[in-house]
Amino acid sequence: MAEEKEVMLLNFWVSPFGHRVKIALAEKGVKYEDKEENLMEKSPLLLKSNPIHKKIPVLIHDGKPICESLIIVEYIDEIWRGKSQLLPSEPYARAQARFWADFIDKKVFECGTRLWKCKGEAQEQAKKEMIEILKLLETELGDKKYFGGESFGLVDLVMIPFSAWFYAYETCCPGLSFEKECPKLIVWTKECKTRESVAKSLPEPSMIYEFVCEMKKRFGIE
């Protein structure tokens, strides 16, 4: 059976795209080998498994590589159907979930990167944009427990890894407070973190901040 075959994840500990896959695998109770990649010196396995983009995460299932985190997560949902359904069954609800997952993918990380890489006006602009993005997400969340409604789903798992970066973003941008700007979203992050799959997959925000500081040194940013 497909679900009994060997699973390996090629990952990099800080990547929110990798975290999505880890959370999905944990939600499904899948046993897998977690291989940490050194992105400065990519392994032959990574280069062979993702020759086009040479990026993580890559899921290798029964020897076959699957790349791109959103594609991997839907693949996981299809193969391990018995437990913790990530996408709703109804086509319109699925379309809405995919739309928001795509929105988060296009907007959050890129804007977040500008928050710590840029200074002055560019940083102010990134701050404004990030608040807009998060407020849109907050509106979409509404009064629901999760983006998925009563159940933790695709949009929740795609977004929650970025919450580990909030502390780093705030520390790099004095005056920025996500709690103040989007309190409901912060409540949602706390709810998600009570899930074992999320708690054990995400690194401590302080470690992300240390990583960001390292990267700033490397790029020569103050």
Next chain:
Amino acid sequence: MGEGELKLLGMWASPYVIRVRIVLNQKGLKYEYFEEDLTNKSELLLKCNPIHKKVPVLIHNDRPICESSVILQYIDEAWSESGPSVLPTDPYEHAMARFWAVYIDDKMRSTLLGILGATTEEAKAVKITEAMSMLELLEEAFKKCSKGKPFFGGDTIGFLDVTLGSSLTWFKTIENLSEQKLLDETKFPELVEWAERFLSADCAKEVMPEVQKIEEYITVLKARSAAAAVASSK
């Protein structure tokens, strides 16, 4: 599930819209088409896609679905009983089709627009090399995905076929304008034959624009961006 009113907000030249129309045709679905003027977007478009304000938007029983790949998957799932499957049913092949579609969308736009917009011969040559590398990869992908059948999707046009095929007119137009053959039958024989099959398919024929119309449209776009550049430098 798959009944009710269908509307599509689109723009005749957009590959993202064209691919949705081809799939709707393939599934035998009737829909009301609204041509958008992207310089003066309709209230309906702004209401249905307030976040991106882009086409295509499919409206099914008054509920909007945005983003072409989301729309294609929606059509596949809501009308799973009508006509051939848009995406492979095998989860791994499904993942592969989506992977290649993401790759095509990323690369196609940047290389084609790059060739078009190149201001020096060197810049153009770089983009042409990129286009050739992309086609090499796609020639291999075609062999793997089609497994000897006529389309990426197998016997019938599928997700990956429409993702790549919807840009074919732009491809041909840019070949003409840049005087550079890209889809060369000596280098990419399988893709060239696939393109001919795609373009002669009933579901695609009526929706694919003509090369001349795209050429005229490119002229309009260039004039518009030149005017905008002048206006913003004043």
